[in-house]
């Protein structure tokens with residue numbers, strides 16, 4: 001089976017954005033009570049928003065399950081304060097939960113966290129617990145820069161983040177390192193800010209002993225790891241000169257890259273450079289690039305095609321990329337998939353060959 005570890009609800013019905021617009025407008029009027037409020041969307045509208053988009057692409061491209069989270073650019077942690085972010089995150093997460101309820105074979109939830117600039121991430125623990133324990137989510141998106149392009153938070157390796165990491169380890173859920181929109185005009189959000197953040201996070205992980213403190217902590221760096229695979233030699237050299245462990249050893253059980261790279265040569269490089277055990281299939285569909293590549297006649301973000309066509313990896317490696325590694329990094333999906341049409345013998349065989357896999361029933 002094919003698990004896409006990176007999908008956002010970019011096609012949510014208009015009522016969600018209307019809620020957000022009203023919430024932002026209300027920030028100007030502090031006399032209004034601050035409540036979570038209601039996003040009123042009928043099930044039929046949710047179905048319509050997905051049938052012609054994410055579900056259509058799953059069927060056409062031959063992917064099975066998408067690990068699904070709220071629209072990343074919409075997280076907007078820099079807007080308002082922690083209460084603003086909490087209400088907005090809860091609404092977005094509740095909507096993902098409804099999607100996963102309507103299409104339990106197709107989507108598994110990952111949550112947005114109620115981060116806010118200058119607010120320690122301890123405030124995210126309750127929402128993470130709610131999403132994992134009550135809504136059945138299997139991970140979270142963690143924004144390393146809640147300021148939206150000004151980078152005012154400490155590095156991800158700072159003890160500032162440790163209370164949230166402790167909860168992630170306790171719940172056995174990973175985080176995708178994912179920034180949101182940029183309010184700094186120097187950085188286009190999907191073309192610069194996202195890729196900068198991916199590269200920045202990797203370099204932060206390289207320079208500190210975070211994973212000695214948290215051997216079970218797991219991060220997915222999206223968008224193919226930003227500039228990292230292309231500059232692998234630079235990072236290997238930096239690790240050596242800084243007396244850090246070799247990169248393969250440093251990332252082995254803790255840092256994983258997705259395959260949201262939108263051309264064959266980029267995927268070929270990623271698969272050749274990064275250890276196969278550290279690569280998870282992802283497409284970020286429907287997402288940053290929605291058009292067709294005139295050079296191939298196929299959608300840029302149809303990343304499954306590039307992996308299918310990659311010559312440097314064998315079928316066993318492809319099975320790890322498409323399924324086994326995701327089951328290892330997001331162990332809670334195993335319990336979810338057992339109750340679905342994918343809970344078959346083939347899936348369990350793949351689970352067992354995934355390196356380092358520990359069954360998790362929780």
Ligand SMILES: [Zn+2]
Nearest residue numbers: 008072178284
């Ligand atoms: Zn994304």
